[in-house]
Amino acid sequence: xxxxxxxxxxxxxxxxxxxxxASCGSKSEHFISPEIADHVRLFESMYxxxxxxxxxxxxxxKSYVGMCTEWSDGSKKIEISxxxxxxxxTELIEETVLHELGHCVLGRDHDDKFIxxxxxxxxxxxxxxxxxxxxSLYNLNKEWYYxxxxxx
Numbered sequence: 001x002x003x004x005x006x007x008x009x010x011x012x013x014x015x016x017x018x019x020x021x022a023s024c025g026s027k028s029e030h031f032i033s034p035e036i037a038d039h040v041r042l043f044e045s046m047y048x049x050x051x052x053x054x055x056x057x058x059x060x061x062k063s064y065v066g067m068c069t070e071w072s073d074g075s076k077k078i079e080i081s082x083x084x085x086x087x088x089x090t091e092l093i094e095e096t097v098l099h100e101l102g103h104c105v106l107g108r109d110h111d112d113k114f115i116x117x118x119x120x121x122x123x124x125x126x127x128x129x130x131x132x133x134x135x136s137l138y139n140l141n142k143e144w145y146y147x148x149x150x151x152x
Contacts, residue, residue, distance in 0.1 A: 033057040036080055039097035047150055049105055055097070057082040065131055066096045068103035076104045089135040095126060095145070102127050102149050111152070117141055125152065 032040050032055045040055050058079035060067060065084045070076045078100045085093050102108040111125035118140045123132060126145040132138040138145070 030054050031056060033080070035085065036093065036097050039094045040101070042094070043098055043101050043105075046146060051101065051105065053077055053104070055100075056080070057085060059083070066100040068100045070104065078104055084131075088131070091135040091138050091142075092131055095132050095138055098145070098149060099126050099128075106150070108149070108152065117144065124148070127152075 030051070030053050032051070035057055036055060040051050043049070044051055053076040055078040058081065060079055060081040060083075062081070062083060064079075064081060065088075066078065066080045068076065068078050078097070080093070080096060080100070084096075088096075108127045110129040111123075111127040112129050113124040114121045115124045116122075118137070120137055122137050122141055126132075126149050
């Protein structure tokens with residue numbers, strides 16, 4: 001009987017360890033910083049694509065406004081500069097979040113071409129390498145950028 005008692009204890013220990021390991025390996029909830037959550041939800045609702053990784057405000061090097069990182073295991077993370085987000089208009093924060101989601105979710109590369117629209121030369125794509133030069137021109141052409149992001 002004593003061997004059976006140890007066996008039962010060992011089985012219970014193995015079961016608990018298996019459950020712990022299984023729960024540690026997967027992350028069902030992803031953190032999205034509240035300051036940029038509306039922009040992520042906009043992307044999800046417009047394109048019907050769920051963002052299943054962290055999108056966070058971060059203290060990036062000042063040479064970056066945003067950054068999409070993808071690791072070799074396929075996991076991803078977007079970081080938006082807390083510094084720049086504190087000084088940029090909301091429209092340009094939206095543009096930055098959508099730009100980074102273009103990289104991480106849609107696999108888009110940068111596109112630095114310009115086109116003439118609304119009487120001005122503007123970046124052809126939200127995937128322009130730099131922050132849009134004008135929040136008012138971004139607003140005027142927002143629908144164009146929304147469409148172009150998913151249909152380049």
